[in-house]
Amino acid sequence: MADLNTITQALIAGDKDQVTGLVQKAVDENVAANKILNEGLIKGMDIVGDRMQEGDMFIPEVLMSARAMSAAVAILKPLLGEDESVVTGKVVIGTAKGDMHDIGKNLVSMMLESAGFEIIDLGVDVAPEQFVQAVKDHQAQIVGLSALLTTTMPMMQTTIDALKQSGVREQVKVLIGGAPVNQEFADKIGADGYAPDAGSASKLAKQIMS
Amino acid sequence: MDQFFHRMGDGSAVQMTAKQIMADLVEGSEDAADRGKIPPLAKEEYDYLLDIFCSPHKFISVEPGREVILTYDAATLKIRRVGVHVDRIQALQIYEKIMGADTMELAHVDYSYKPVKPIATFEQPILEQALLATHIPLFYGAQPNLGLYSQPDGPFPNPSELMPMGKIKEAQESYEAALEDLVKDIVFVGSLMYESGADGINLDTAGAAGDADFLATLIATEKLKAKYPDICIEIGMAGEFVLGMHSQLTYKGERLAGMYAHQQVKMAEAAGATIFGPVSNTNTSKSAAWNLARAITFMKACGEIANIPIHPNMGMGVGGVTVNDQPPVDVVSRSSAAMTTLCRLDGL
């Protein structure tokens, strides 16, 4: 008999083989795919996010859990009905123009993906007009902006201004993150939210979509 | 309501009421208590801190008799960094005769064990000469600095490149291999300097590259102590919290990632360190009151549990000191006096 709590625990432990094995077993035992997803996997990633925020889990462990999550979702995807899509929302994400740092941005992408978001990753050194175009092309609900440098922080403001000028600002929520930025800076440039780490970013994005 | 001159963690001046200062003291202490799962400060400690922050005096000090040992890390480099071109032995003499230092440290400008290794035999005669000409205890010190062992600076694959590619096991294995080389370098340099006569070996900013960096420091300490039972080793931390860059490394059965000062000191003790230098980082967006109460909460918990002497780090950006090239006297003296008055510590 499939135990969804065991799936949750294996996911937190980042054991990809165990997670996929347990998910497959649950599928074979006719447990509904959306039940496995919501009560086993997403629950596990929520705990991972919380533990990361509290300093009890660290980047390598979070990455292992995220990888296990992706492998498990790949098993479930074909079994989910149209109204049970794993997609929570679409996020256009990238590092601000002039900034080549991507580790934090990639981590946020993985956490969001694990939480069911579709990620359109524009990479590093992304110009404001590229963000605008991606929002239009993909009808995204969230824009994620990352910067590691104090010198590229102002480009976050420029990107938000570009979203306004192109008329798409109202259709997206802008979330920012990165070592030099904080909530005060987010408020100052008119962003909709700030997350200090990947776990918080995932929570914030889910709050926005709920 | 009266306004008092105050500073933020970045050193900028602000005006705050006593009520606002007290609120920040409580919030800062509770932040440390929450993160470290340790007790917050007591009412009389908040009251003392409020008193010194509301004092109109520029300078605050401890009561006579409560003075502590004052140690200096890398000061032979700092004097040249400000453009005073004296050689390192002269720098040591300036600190012992003029600056009131209780111990000093000879250090090379590269200040990491790896770059010191190939020039260690050139460093030894300078240390030996310094030991003839000075009086106060003299450490030789450098940083473990595990970051120098991964590409492009070292031979091992760079974990920060491997992880985004999903190569997590490979990244962890790279840390494990690199830390073995770091241990060898610390033991090599530490042995030579001890045999030259150094009073102690300082492993400064341990854990800068995360848990693997801290583990290497502990293992190197253990090895040096086994080789030279009388050696004095000081482990000074890089930050308040051991980052889990590897995340699964343990020492004596304890997971290193996520440890705060009061947990780190037990590891240092187990490894055989003589002195431990804990750290609490300054948040530039918060007030000096918030930062100092937070720092004291962490250091107090560490001092109460430590069986070895502790010397909390009180340099720029740590221990409640603001993040400035020239931290203001008002905030440094308050931090120094309060840390020494409220914590069971043995030096700074």
Add this chain to the structure above:
Amino acid sequence: MAITHAHASGMGGMRVAGDLVARVQMARGMKLAQAKAYVAEKLAVDVSELTDPIVMTEVRTDLGLGVVTPLPGVPKGIEAKFNIARVLDIDINCVKRFRERTRF
């Protein structure tokens, strides 16, 4: 910043007995209060006098432990450290090495 710490809470180095207390802490692993008491006993002074430069200059001069202003004939550097090791009854690494190298 260094001067501020020295004045706010530091013992005062070799102007007083800060270096001696530090040496005992390093050699014996003693916590601060214990190290101060140990040094005070060895120097036959009160703990409160360990940070009094008037008292300590006299004591250091009498015992040859090194002083800030070196007068002719007063032990300096390694000479003073020989005396510190003897007076405090501790091993000082460089003093041991000096003996080995000079075959003294």
